[in-house]
Amino acid sequence: MGNADLRDLAAIRDVTFADIDGSVVAVDAHNWLYRYLTTTVKWTADEVYTTDDGMEVANLIGIVQGLPKFFEHDLIPVLVFDGDVTDLKADEVADRRAKREAAEERRAAAAERGDAVEAARLEARTQRLTETIHETTRDLLRLLDVPTVEAPAEGEAQCAHMAATGAVDHAGSEDYDTLLFGAPTTLRQLTSKGNPELMDLVATLDELGLDRQGLIDAAMLCGTDFNEGIHGIGPKTAVTAVREHGDLWGVLADRDADIPNAEAIRDLFMDPPAIDVDIDTSVNPDVEAARAYVVDEWGVAADEVERGFERIAESQVQTGLDRWT
Incomplete structure (x- = not known):
């Protein structure tokens, strides 16, 4: 629903992390990753995440900066990746491509006239999830022992199905389509500072x-x-x-x-295409292997990811202590 329109109708309330402590969340990977990817590109010099042969892996910084929010609050993220794009979405995909191309033209013009701030802003808007980004994202998540699911079609629909069937406790997305796809509850603002929001399907239907x-x-x-x-x-x-x-x-x-x-x-x-899944929630990140992958193998500047890796390691220690108390 021009997703912003649904905001006017959905029953959404603020929750604390204490309210959802221990939850398993099916996260729309494209939506989550894109937000961190564009933020990294907008605020970080490109040489920090670009390999010697010109490959850009800003996604690796975004992942390391984004995952601690889950781990520090004893949440288990399950990253759900889009499958095939339905023919019904062809116009939307074409429109997004056209907007990226227009932004790229404006970015080039801004760079030519020396407007670095505007160029960086527009560079963030031209981002897309390349094959390398998809591959390195999955590799890093595997090293960090984060469960992943490959959806047959729309990632949001798969998240909603997993929440509706009890495979996870909540869907997680900044968009609103999980509501239409039938997710009983959706956590929002998982990429923002502060507490999340909870969008409730039954409450929405009752109110409307x-x-x-x-x-x-x-x-x-x-x-x-x-x-x-x-x-x-x-x-x-x-x-x-x-x-x-x-x-x-x-x-x-x-x-x-x-x-x-x-x-x-x-x-x-x-009734969207979706699959039933069983999720192993015994997450045990290999932080050292993940750090080596990001810094040594892909050449990402160590100081851009060190604090994120530290937070992940510290969260695992704290979670272990909490479970014994």
Whole structure:
């Protein structure tokens, strides 16, 4: 739902880390990694994470800086990677590619005129998860003993399925589509400072007076990653219209409007491709091997990752002590 629109409807409350202590969280890896990747690129000189042959691995810094937040609060992250992109998302993917290309043109112009700040900002917006980033991310997570799952399609849908089936305690994403895909609870702000937020599906439906299908219908009227919305319909109007007319079809008929592939999109949200998984939560990071991989093998500046590795090591000691008390 133009994800920001769903923010106006979702039941979200602040929680403390003490509230979710010991939880297993299925994290949308693309969403999580991209946020740390772009932050690293924006604020770190590129020579710090670029190999001698020009390969950029800013993701390694992002991972080492991002994982301690989980470990220090006794959370087990399960990183869920996207699988095949559904045909219904082709327009969204093309739009993102076009925006990256436009940002790259503006970045080059900013660099040419000597505007380093603007160039860095735009460089962050041009980032994509390359084959090397995918490979090195999985290698580092394996060394740190972080469980991973390869989704058959949308990572967010797989996270939602894992939360709904009890394989994990919560989904974890900064976006809102986990709600539409049926995650009972989603933790947000896992890449931000401070405490997380918890988005609750049942509370959302109760507050709106809709079932999950009705919520999806309202989302589609506003627009999702898979479809354009109907002109003039915002989130609150969409909810009112679905209540009044019964479902998406009733609203479209009333407005003489159409959403291409509407039935397929509805079905995708209600029953997305996903797999059942068993998660081994006995995480035991090999910090020394991970440090050697990042610094020695990939040439990342040691001082950029040392504190992150220290925090990971310290968190494991503290977690062990906590479990004995």
